Amino acid sequence: MNFIAIMIALGVETFYKPISQWRKYQWFTRYEKWMYSKMEGFSFRDSPISVVLILGPVFILTVILTTALYNYLAILGFLFATLLLIYCLGPEDLDEDVHAYLHAIEHDDDEAASHYAEKVIGYVFAGTPSEVIRKVKATVFIQGNSRMLGVLFWFVILGPAGALLYRLSDIQNRVYMSQQSEHAHYQRLFYILSWIPVRLSVLGYAVVGSFIDTMSKWQGMADFWKEDNDTLMIISGMGALQHDENIDHEEGGPLDTTDVIEALALVKRTLIFWLAVLAVLTLTGTFF
Numbered sequence: 001m002n003f004i005a006i007m008i009a010l011g012v013e014t015f016y017k018p019i020s021q022w023r024k025y026q027w028f029t030r031y032e033k034w035m036y037s038k039m040e041g042f043s044f045r046d047s048p049i050s051v052v053l054i055l056g057p058v059f060i061l062t063v064i065l066t067t068a069l070y071n072y073l074a075i076l077g078f079l080f081a082t083l084l085l086i087y088c089l090g091p092e093d094l095d096e097d098v099h100a101y102l103h104a105i106e107h108d109d110d111e112a113a114s115h116y117a118e119k120v121i122g123y124v125f126a127g128t129p130s131e132v133i134r135k136v137k138a139t140v141f142i143q144g145n146s147r148m149l150g151v152l153f154w155f156v157i158l159g160p161a162g163a164l165l166y167r168l169s170d171i172q173n174r175v176y177m178s179q180q181s182e183h184a185h186y187q188r189l190f191y192i193l194s195w196i197p198v199r200l201s202v203l204g205y206a207v208v209g210s211f212i213d214t215m216s217k218w219q220g221m222a223d224f225w226k227e228d229n230d231t232l233m234i235i236s237g238m239g240a241l242q243h244d245e246n247i248d249h250e251e252g253g254p255l256d257t258t259d260v261i262e263a264l265a266l267v268k269r270t271l272i273f274w275l276a277v278l279a280v281l282t283l284t285g286t287f288f
Contacts, residue, residue, distance in 0.1 A: 002159075003282040005082040006152060006275070012086050013093065023091040025171045028058070032172060051185045055168060062161035084160035088151050088167040092119065094143050098264050101136060102257045105129075122174060137260045141201075141237035142230050144267030146170055149274065150197040156278065166193050191229060198229045202236040204270030209240025240266055 012019055035054045039045040044053075062084070070077030101116035117132050118124050121139045125132055150170075154162035172186035202224070206214040217239035218224060223232065238244070241262050 001078055002081075002156060003278060005078065005085055006155065006278070008082050009085040009089060010275075013089050017093060017096060019086065020090050020092045023087060025091070025168070028168055028171065029175065031058075046185075048185050048188070051189055055165060055189075058168065059161050059165050062164055063159070066160055081155075081160040085151070085155050085163050088155075088160075088163040090147050091167075092147075094120070094140070094147050094267070095264065098136070098140060098260060102260060105133070105257060133257065133260060137263045138234045138237075140260065140263040140267060141205075141233045144264075144270070145194065145197055145201045145233060148271055149201055150194055152274075153197040153200065154193065166190075169193055194229050198233055199224065200274060201270055202232055204273045205236050205240035205266060208269040208273050209237075209266055210242050213242050214239040237263060237266060 032054055036045070036050065039050055039053070044050055066077060066080060069080050097116055097119045101113060101120060104110075104112035104116055113129075113132075114124075117136055120136050120143060122143075125135050127135065150166050151163050154166040156162075158165070169186055169190040173190035175186075202214070214236050217235040218227070227235075241259070243259060243262075
């Protein structure tokens with residue numbers, strides 16, 4: 001059933017673009033601030049315990065609700081799980097954001113290009129047009145994991161509660177990063193939750209891209225286990241595409257958007273690869 005839910009969610013994500021407008025997380029941001037204010041005066045307020053106390057009830061309530069619906073009527077549990085998965089993807093369509101950015105570049109619309117570059121990267125990146133396009137390309141590898149594969153992985157492992165936990169930790173990670181807050185426990189949680197999906201993405205890059213060139217970007221197998229998540233994804237993605245991230249592009253000339261398109265295509269092929277693996281595991285009864 002989980003595989004069917006995943007295929008439905010991806011179908012909605014692909015063919016119903018306005019779905020991103022329904023993904024609102026202000027309720028959790030307000031809840032998080034309220035809970036955090038209630039901990040004022042306690043020594044654990046700025047410790048990992050506060051994150052557990054904030055996210056724990058949401059996770060547990062989701063598990064209880066999912067279980068209750070499945071026990072009452074399986075189809076209700078399935079519908080709830082599917083809807084929650086749809087809610088947790090994205091939040092916005094990476095393919096749509098990237099192509100809007102490329103369209104703006106092709107039409108020399110600097111304002112729109114800056115807007116969509118910010119949407120892909122996640123913050124305002126100050127640099128020359130060539131530097132921005134290289135940053136967008138590198139971020140595509142990272143966003144492909146955080147917007148899609150990470151959510152799907154935790155949905156498979158922990159059900160809809162796992163998908164929600166991953167998305168909410170991502171939301172708070174970005175909030176605290178944008179505020180440059182010292183309260184980095186959400187960043188650590190998101191890093192931990194992303195650790196396995198990142199390495200699955202990297203393995204996917206190697207399989208659907210250039211395996212040898214992907215591995216050549218690592219100093220050794222220790223890099224696969226110990227390298228920072230984002231760094232590992234970027235260098236592995238570059239290797240899979242046989243791109244050299246150190247090549248300097250001349251400023252002033254027409255911008256080459258081919259590399260960004262190839263990066264996006266690699267992310268899509270990687271997702272298809274892992275869906276095929278999941279389909280085989282489902283059919284053989286290994287997981288479900």
